[in-house]
Amino acid sequence: MKLAAVVFLAASLSVGTADAARREKAEEPKIDYPDATRESPKAENSPRLGKQIQKMFDLYNEGEDMEGAIKIAEEVLASDRAKPYDRGVALMIAGNAALGVDDYGRAISYLERALEENALPNNNHYATMHTLASVYAQEDKIPEAVAMIDRMIAETKSKDPDVYGLKGGIHYNAGQYDLAIDAIKRAIELKTDGAPESNWLQMLMAAYNETGRDAEAVALAEQLQKQSPDDKRTLLNLASLYAQTDMTDKAAALLDDARSRGMLTEQKDYEILYAIYLNMDGKEADAAKVIQEGLDKGILKADAKTYTFLAQSLYFSDQVDAAIAAYQKAAPLASDGETALALSQILTNEDRNQEAKAAAQQALSKGLKKPGEAWMVIARSEYYMDNFEAAKVAYREAAKDPATRDQAQKALAQISR
Template sequence: MKALHTLKIVALAVFLTASFAAPDADAQRKRGEQAALYPDATRKSPTGGYAPRLAKQHQKLQSIYTEEGREQEAIALAEEIINNERAKPYDKAIALMTAGTVAVSMDDEARGIDYFERAIAEDALVNDNHYNLMINLAALYVNASQFDKADPLLARLIAETSTKNPDVYAMQASSFYNNGKYAEAIASLKKATEYKGEAQPQWNSMMLGAYAELGQDDQAIALGEEILAKNPDDKRAISNLALLYSNNDQPAKAVALLDGARKRGLLNEPADYERIFSTYYNMEQEAQAAAVIEEGLAKGILPQEAKYYTMVAQAQYFAENIAPAITAAQKAAELSKDGEPGLFLAQVLSQEDRNPEAMAAARAAIAKGVKSPGTAWMVIARSEYYSENMAAAKAAYREAAKDPATREQAQKALAQISR
């Protein structure tokens, strides 16, 4: 159950006033404007401010950096501040953070990462900005699959702040999961759930996947059943548990779960019907498999495509329901852009001694194109033979002998009827 859990970047909080009278969050809190986001942080929040001669540049930067179409101008202005010899660490950190925000808005995440890394390295931002910036940088790392950078950064953030933000732990779990650290991912997801009060659907999916990757199938199934018991009509929970059952040699439970959901009208997408079909088919319950696809086609859930009629035809054939198998194969051959369904139809018709129809279907399949033309010619040859058309049978075997896949078989048959 390997899957990427991409996280959206959380919004940057740039705690600056329009007049720049209070350039840091600590000053704002003294006026009662907001509570600290990281009250338990071990880092002492810096109290530095802007270089007075750069105030106008900062003010302009903050006024334009969110304006559409002025992104390059904003980055250029930020670079002027960063490279100014009068710039203090705080000036550089704010400019780097702002430039990174603009770069990310332009989908230039690599550049955003560079700016954010340098802003954090200045170690000059107030705690709220400093740690929010860490969260955003970690999110960028995760989205860029740079998990070996995300993992230590998030560990540092948690260690320094003792944060109880569930989204931080969920992001950490995502990074661990996609970095193959499944036990660590489970621990982080448990923390996220503890602080959130309840697990989110995507967290449950990740937890199930982590258990499965660790081979802890019993725990995965137990969790899946617990989740479903709380939300019996949750389609995601049904699909996840059915997959777990199937992967653990419990197909009967899987199909009962899926088919029960189908009958309750919860499954209404092609993939749902294909999953139920496959489960029934692998259990050698071909008639039930065919019935599922037939229902999907009748209800319009499945499109009128050759592949679905082929699925019905094959299932009905192996269920020894030949008449409906032929009907479905005929429809599949009609809809298909290639001749493969028609070849299957020809083979079934030949086995039923419906030789003229078999030959017509085989020729139509060849005309549309098949992977092994020789197989179609073998059907024609046998049908001609049993119709006592020896000359035509020999000619068909010669055609079959041109195909490497049927050459040996065709040559032997030709030798036998030529004696």
């Protein structure tokens, strides 16, 4: 779960004009960090740079010319007239503008310098910290991200759930799952104005799973699925947890219900369900049903893999003729002869000797790891069709393969008496 960079831009920054001053007096800006230990600096800027800074703001807010905003920011930074506040504003805007063009390296540099300038009001100073922590995480600078978000929390005594949500995400991406759990649970606790963010809950569930707290992971996944029964991602997560925690019957029931409601719309959805059925005792017929439906709907590819799984499912549910038909579709599509070999062995068991011989020959032509197995099928087929000399020839070929040598030599000895 990658963290998206979070961009903050407060509208209460002073640009040095008389109108701006009047607006600041008329509208006291909201204090986002009332418990901050840092004393918020006064916004003292150079009036002569007001137009440039306003233009920089306009370009940024319009969103069409981020490089233009950065260019003006650099001009402000190069000006002898620039006060610390002007420099802080320019660096903050340049950093956010760099994010707007996905230049994370430049963004980090500007935002770090904005904090070092230490001249922005608290709202913007700490918003910049929040943004920088997120960008660090985006760039896999985990120690820096953790240090920045922890510094922000320590200095602001923040009770903002989004801050703890970000902290949880940083720890989660770093594989620090216990810390992620603590932070996300704190975010959920602080979120009093509505439901917790779904990505927090997904991360919490995954962190529980990663730390072996399976019962808590399943309980949370069940809660999420109950809240959003038609959310496919939530349903698949729960099914995956059921499968991982040896509750395959629940996984199968959940996914089969989703299938009946038309929620399984992708190849992998059907593959997950039929794989679960194939790993359950006595559920091969259900697997075959799912595979056939996936083929009929065009969701599963009509390829060697799918037809082979269909054939296996049918064969082990005693639907032998249907299994043979599926293998006959799979064998020509396979990249080697293993599928044709399996077909030939089933045909032999069914006394369909001419077909078995043909399938074994097809297997040899496509290549086998153990060619002797195909020659054994050919030899038996010839024998049961009373072609004894041809059977001997085939057994001699099978004897050349170490995997079937002993078996072939014994059979050859018996029919040569």
